[in-house]
Amino acid sequence: MDQVKLIIDNKEVAVPNGTTILKAAQQMGINIPTLCHFELKGMGVHNKPGGCRICVVEVEGRRNLAPACVTEVTEGMVVRTNSIRAINARRTVLELLLSDHPADCLKCSKSGNCELQNLAIRFGIREIPFEGEQSTYQLEVSPSIIRDMNKCIMCRRCETICNDFQTVGALSAIERGFPAVVSTAFNQTLAQSPCTFCGQCVAVCPVGALTEVDHTAKVIRSIADEKKTVVVQVAPAVRVALGEEFGMTPGSIVTGQLTAALKALGFDYVFDTDWSADLTIMEEGTELLGRLTKYLNGDKDVKLPILTSCCPAWVNFFEYQFPALKDIPSTAKSPQQMFGAIAKTYFADKIGVKREDMIVVSVMPCLAKKYECGRDEFAVNGNPDVDYSITTRELAHLIKQANIDFASLEEASFDSPLGESTGAGVIFGTTGGVIEAACRTAYEVFTGKTLDKVDFEELRGLEGIRAATIDMNGTKINIGIAHGLSNARKLLEQVERGESQFHAIEVMACPGGCIDGGGQPLHHGNSDIIKARWEAIYKTDRSMPIRKSHENPSIQTLYKEFLGNPCGHKSHELLHTHYFDKKPVIEIDLDKK
Amino acid sequence: MPVRIKIRQENREKIEAICRSFNNNPGELINVLHQTQNFLGYLPAEAQEVIAQNLHIPTAKVYGVVSFYSFFSMIPKGKYPVSVCMGTACYVRGAEKVLDEFKTQLGIGVGETGPDGEFSLASLRCVGACGLAPVALIGEKVHGRLAADDVKVIIEETRKLG
Incomplete structure (x- = not known):
């Protein structure tokens, strides 16, 4: 590639042709401020509208200032990133943005983690000289996401991730000029829109316009209620990310401190979603083998490929976008819901607590889990299997409020029996993990042989779409993996056209899977953080004494004492679900004249 | 659902x-x-x-x-769509006052349709009848050399058309 030589802030630099001024400056350690620009390297997420103009720089011989994020370097270019003209222009841009932004930082849930606030600090803003019209949009509270468009700065990151990376298309810029804002079609609610509640819009929003629905107060009240037995479950991806909220290096594994903190917070039982992930493998793996065996025996009607169903945003996606395929995914509930269903039956009976006196809380890296636990089919007489789902970020707030010094906590372990888990359970936290866990069990059940090596390296990675063939003693199983719903869409379109070569497909909605879920600590576009969490997941797996779900002793006991066989009658009642057609229906109106 | x-x-x-x-x-x-x-x-x-x-x-x-795009509308036009020309010639000859009077008399803003569906109001740029400025169209009919005082009368006349 051709090298281009240019001068930035009096220093010469050579960069490949096509590099932007922003990237060239970054290489030299010059940190030009940005706001709308957002890139998640290696994940195919790139928002570069060049719209906010916070990154303007002076280019010699050019009449107007150039936005560094979208202006490519040219040979001999002379750039000043810190001329008085550039600094003043940036300041004016920021002041104008702030003039239509509610200055309620003290009570904004993004305070301390807001890119607009950081710029105001960096630029030393002490007053906003512009007075003018203020946006007055109504707050929307959906089951997972709060939209406060008065705080929107029109960076359009949410629109980009919702349309390009997820191909969900819930959000678009609407109107023009001052009333321009990101919204749904006809300003319908998110619940009426194609929104999957994946929460990636929240994960990339630089300000407090898109945030999660906060359930921490309800959790605190439940713990304080002496009549209630409060049970908590923690998802795999939480333990490799929570440390970041307490200043630890990304990828720190904090399982011990996490369980200690939950006990210190006063939860009666601290359990593990990894446990119900193992349970999911028993059910989903059995379902997979059942369909495969039928297929191998020549049954032409069997529905293949089987699709995983752990990711609630993915479930929402196919219910809305591909309702005709709703019989293909596994009917197994997600680990969160399996946990709730067992906690409020088997476990409640075991400890002699009535269903209505038990509160099940989940700590999830996810916003769609909030929606999922509120689904009508996951409740018994209005009493939900999982009462509240809080995010990794909400848990960090809870711990900070409770004066717990997280880093110095003495490590504790999960309670028994719903806290015993395997390495197979923990890899659910990343893309490829669910299907690898399923392969570990399916292989041994199908072949009757013990795996020499439990690591299926061919299923791992962070590429958006991956394919691998697993040899089960001569029977070749083709596996597809997608993360990001745009990638899932490609695989689903193959299925729709009858061209799919896969027997099983795993889908996770978020980049990298749950490790970068919408409820995780904010990475502000640093994909190294996601990589570090990804490595930590596999490190945790390697450290586990048992690494196959079917060898989990407490799962074996559960089947012996309570469920009977995987995919048996009781399992179907408690651990399986069905899906709905949510695509808008266009009906012919006979009355309308 | x-x-x-x-x-x-x-x-x-x-x-x-x-x-x-x-x-x-x-x-x-x-x-x-x-x-x-x-x-x-x-x-x-x-x-x-x-x-x-x-x-x-x-x-x-x-x-x-x-x-x-302002050309696109989600509101059905009235039976008598009113378009007031705001082109340069009409504007300098008082089109804004005419438009304001339409707003007052019809009780609707630009881009809106009255609750009875009779009238809708729009503003547009130059209909090519600058010699008649200021101009308003009601349906296909051109009303020229308008003053604010004329507005009430032509609305009533139009209504009488049924």
Whole structure:
């Protein structure tokens, strides 16, 4: 590639042709401020509208200032990133943005983690000289996401991730000029829109316009209620990310401190979603083998490929976008819901607590889990299997409020029996993990042989779409993996056209899977953080004494004492679900004249 | 529960035909919207939903385009659509006062339709009748050399047409 030589802030630099001024400056350690620009390297997420103009720089011989994020370097270019003209222009841009932004930082849930606030600090803003019209949009509270468009700065990151990376298309810029804002079609609610509640819009929003629905107060009240037995479950991806909220290096594994903190917070039982992930493998793996065996025996009607169903945003996606395929995914509930269903039956009976006196809380890296636990089919007489789902970020707030010094906590372990888990359970936290866990069990059940090596390296990675063939003693199983719903869409379109070569497909909605879920600590576009969490997941797996779900002793006991066989009658009642057609229906109106 | 959208069969068929005439190409969205608005007189939500499904694009994107361009309207025009010319010649001869008087007399703003569906109000740029400035159109009929005082009278005359 051709090298281009240019001068930035009096220093010469050579960069490949096509590099932007922003990237060239970054290489030299010059940190030009940005706001709308957002890139998640290696994940195919790139928002570069060049719209906010916070990154303007002076280019010699050019009449107007150039936005560094979208202006490519040219040979001999002379750039000043810190001329008085550039600094003043940036300041004016920021002041104008702030003039239509509610200055309620003290009570904004993004305070301390807001890119607009950081710029105001960096630029030393002490007053906003512009007075003018203020946006007055109504707050929307959906089951997972709060939209406060008065705080929107029109960076359009949410629109980009919702349309390009997820191909969900819930959000678009609407109107023009001052009333321009990101919204749904006809300003319908998110619940009426194609929104999957994946929460990636929240994960990339630089300000407090898109945030999660906060359930921490309800959790605190439940713990304080002496009549209630409060049970908590923690998802795999939480333990490799929570440390970041307490200043630890990304990828720190904090399982011990996490369980200690939950006990210190006063939860009666601290359990593990990894446990119900193992349970999911028993059910989903059995379902997979059942369909495969039928297929191998020549049954032409069997529905293949089987699709995983752990990711609630993915479930929402196919219910809305591909309702005709709703019989293909596994009917197994997600680990969160399996946990709730067992906690409020088997476990409640075991400890002699009535269903209505038990509160099940989940700590999830996810916003769609909030929606999922509120689904009508996951409740018994209005009493939900999982009462509240809080995010990794909400848990960090809870711990900070409770004066717990997280880093110095003495490590504790999960309670028994719903806290015993395997390495197979923990890899659910990343893309490829669910299907690898399923392969570990399916292989041994199908072949009757013990795996020499439990690591299926061919299923791992962070590429958006991956394919691998697993040899089960001569029977070749083709596996597809997608993360990001745009990638899932490609695989689903193959299925729709009858061209799919896969027997099983795993889908996770978020980049990298749950490790970068919408409820995780904010990475502000640093994909190294996601990589570090990804490595930590596999490190945790390697450290586990048992690494196959079917060898989990407490799962074996559960089947012996309570469920009977995987995919048996009781399992179907408690651990399986069905899906709905949510695509808008266009009906012919006979009355309308 | 899925959102249910109601539309008359002939409208649905016509919109689908318009989409097909552009090969259901999402790049032709604006042309599809133009022709649909020509047919229906406006672009109700159900029409946008049909267009989105046929062009395989999100409804939010269709709505984004409809709400961006002032030419597109989601409100049906009145039986007598009033358009006040705000072109240069009309403007300097007092078109703004005429427009304001229409707003007052009809009780609606620009881009709106009255609750009885009789009148709607729009402003436009130059109808090529500058010699008659200021000009207002009511339906196809041109009213020239208007003053604010004339507005009440021509509204009443129009109403009498039934």
